[in-house]
Amino acid sequence: MEAYLLDWVNLLLRWTHVIVAIAWIGSSFYFVWLDNSLRAPVSEELKKMGVGGELWAVHGGGFYNPQKYLGAPPKLPEDLHWFYWESYSTWLSGFGLFSVLYLFNPKVFLIDPSVANISPAVAVIAALAFLAVGWLVYDSLCRLLQNREKLLAVLVVLYVVAASWAACHLFAGRAAFLIIGAMIATIMSANVFFWIIPGQRKVVAAMKAGQPVDPIHGKRGKQRSVHNTYFTLPVLFAMLSNHYNMTYSHPHNWLVLVMIMVAGVLVRQFFILRHKGVVNFAYPAVAIAILAGVAAWIAPASPAKTDAQAAKGVEFGQVQQIVQARCVQCHSAQPTLMPSAPKGLMYDQPDAIKASAQLIYQQVVVQKAMPLGNLTHMTDEERSVIGKWFEAGAK
Structure with a gap:
């Protein structure tokens, strides 16, 4: 009966995690698309109100006209909607699922003696450390290099590569892929919790107090939101990879993980540019080439003819x-x-x-x-x- 109940916990957590992740990723993708698709308003009235961009769209039989203000709107509405529970719910349900499957049974799921002969306690502590340290290193880099975005991007990529190598040399391959995905997902949710939402709250508080709004909050929130959208496809692959052992069972699995995540970033870049009206098929072409190369590289050898x-x-x-x-x-x-x-x-x-x-x-x-x-x-x-x-x- 205990095993049966555990299966139900697993099922419900996984179901919840997928549902709230769809809500979070969907809203994130929508706002990135919206932000890159806005056009300068023609109406003088909108310009006077401080509207910097607008969009007309039709969906589900209705017409929509979303508008973005350059700063704060002249009057703050009472029914202001906040987007954060999707992020928090995704992380909490994901961590619960990770705990039930991996942390409560580390000997089976986290440890591979042929990779590293560590104790269950060390494996659990190390797995949790990847989540915490991943955020601390990333956040420190963002603080130090907040005005040097290209250098920051390079260092974040190098850090993820190093973390992937370390995870794949410490944990079983299946767990290593998932832990890297969880590390990046933790960074994404922490961006919302520690920067995006607090910045928005400070803007709202300043408006209610009749004080000028500091644009730095919007700038920082935008930076972290952009980072999150690039992280999304790599995280999705890492979370799905446990169903495809040909990826995590390869001797150089860390490189397999990195290359597929890079392909995901390139695909995301193509769509981000397309939202801005720039169509560059070089990005998906390179992504496809990387994926094809990985598929050919890790293909299992044909079994020798049996006598x-x-x-x-x-x-x-x-x-x-x-x-x-x-x-x-x-x-x-x-x-x-x-x-x-x-x-x-x-x-x-x-x-x-x-x-x-x-x-x-x-x-x-x-x-x-x-x-x-x-x-x-x-x-x-x-x-x-x-x-x-x-x-x-x-x-």
């Missing part, structure tokens, strides 16, 4: 012994490393192994993604035995 006689010599009993020694700790009715069998796959019985022969072959032999983090120390020889058995017909 027919050797394949026939592999008995199912040998495969069953390997599965009993390396797999049933997770995939059984009473697993010892998991609260319940992942995806309900149980290999305690011979028929269950035979029924999942193709899946086992793909995960164990071709992609070498299982056992997870090779926690049970399956050898290459054992993988070869399973491969020969499958290629001979899995009988």
Whole structure:
């Protein structure tokens, strides 16, 4: 029952996380598009009111006319809408999901002894440190270089590259990708919490007090918002990567992560420029080239032709012994490393192994993604035995 309830917690947290992330990213993308699509107003009345840009749009059967003021509007409305709960809810639900899946079971999900033989406590502390230190380093760079945007961008990229390398040399590949994504997502949400919203509150407070509005708050908020929009696609890849073990299981997985994130930034840059009326297909072309290059680079080698006689010599009993020694700790009715069998796959019985022969072959032999983090120390020889058995017909 405990495992069943944990599955429900996992499901509801993941569902919530996706819902609020869609709301946050959607509103973020919309405002970046809106800000880059505004046109100077023609109406003298709007100019006198301080409107610096406006846009006419049609959607859902209605016409909309959003306007942006250069500074503060002449009169502050009572029903001013704030955009921040989408960000906070995304981070809180994501951290809850990360805790349930990874921090509460670090031996299975965070640690890969072949990468770094660390204790569960060290793994948890290090994972949390990546989130905190990531924000502190990024924020310090922004404070020091707030007027040198190009140098700041270069240093932030280099820091993310260094963090990716460090994570992939400390944690299991799957966890490393997710931790880098969580680190960047923490930076994004912290930008909202510590800079964007406080700056907006100071502007509102100054207006209510009849004091002049300091434009620095808008400048800083705009800077952090722009950073967030470039972070978005890399974060989305990192969060989705745990479903695609061909990326995080590569020996140079940190470089795979960095290159795919760079492709995401290039795609985002293309759309940002397009919002401004500049169409430069070089950005998506380079992104596609990077992704194609990565796909070719990490493609699994075609299995060598199996000697027919050797394949026939592999008995199912040998495969069953390997599965009993390396797999049933997770995939059984009473697993010892998991609260319940992942995806309900149980290999305690011979028929269950035979029924999942193709899946086992793909995960164990071709992609070498299982056992997870090779926690049970399956050898290459054992993988070869399973491969020969499958290629001979899995009988």
